[in-house]
Amino acid sequence: MTTTEPANRTIPGHEDLPEVTESNEVAGILTSDQYFKRVQHANTRPAFWKFSDVMGVLERLGEDPLVEAERRFCTTINDDCGDLTGATPFCFIGWQLIHPGEHVPPHRHNSFAIYHILQGNGYTVVEGEKYVWERGDTLACPAWAQHEHVAEGEEPTLMYVVQDMPMLAASRTLMWEEPIGPENNRHMVLGTAPSWSATRTDLPS
Numbered sequence: 001m002t003t004t005e006p007a008n009r010t011i012p013g014h015e016d017l018p019e020v021t022e023s024n025e026v027a028g029i030l031t032s033d034q035y036f037k038r039v040q041h042a043n044t045r046p047a048f049w050k051f052s053d054v055m056g057v058l059e060r061l062g063e064d065p066l067v068e069a070e071r072r073f074c075t076t077i078n079d080d081c082g083d084l085t086g087a088t089p090f091c092f093i094g095w096q097l098i099h100p101g102e103h104v105p106p107h108r109h110n111s112f113a114i115y116h117i118l119q120g121n122g123y124t125v126v127e128g129e130k131y132v133w134e135r136g137d138t139l140a141c142p143a144w145a146q147h148e149h150v151a152e153g154e155e156p157t158l159m160y161v162v163q164d165m166p167m168l169a170a171s172r173t174l175m176w177e178e179p180i181g182p183e184n185n186r187h188m189v190l191g192t193a194p195s196w197s198a199t200r201t202d203l204p205s
Contacts, residue, residue: 047078047087058097062156071104072097073161086166094161098122098151106148107178111163113141115149120157124149146180 030038054074061072073096077085087093092111098104098120106125115124121134126147131139141147151157168174174188186192 042080044078044080044088047076049076054095058095058158062097062099066102081166084166084170090164090167092163092165094163096159096161098149098157098159100151100153100156102151104149106146106180108144108146108180109177110143110173110175111165111168112143114162115139115141116160118158118160120151120155121153122149122151122157
């Protein structure tokens, strides 16, 4: 019978790495009772937004030019959700204003995006296919699909947007790429770019 000696091979570059051989400071151990006390949170109250209040914010944003890959966008959140930052704990609701002739450049994120057109007309390109929309239409964009928007016609486009970003952010798995390019692929946790656009330089870190 052949005996195999333990393999203590040192991989180049690994010999000087710090070693962790004991439970560290974030490794907690809870009993079942302790765990279920920890996961219980206060329930959320109903949140109600007046359309006029949302439009007031968008109209102020509409007075400014687009900044690089930025867009005129506001988000309605329920403060009871705390760090989850959504209209409900796992649901993001956004409102996007695009002036006629404007182009929101290609980008992608690993949250899905449902766009409902409240006003305006134009089209969205998703992975090389052009979807032409007008008031009342809805487009469901899959997660991590490259997409871009173009507003046409004579009136501003207003989009109602639903995403699952709070769930991904809570699990520290939210990814964003804007503009398109592997150098702009970011894991959206503290310490990354302060905006969804990696090219913005007008915001503090």
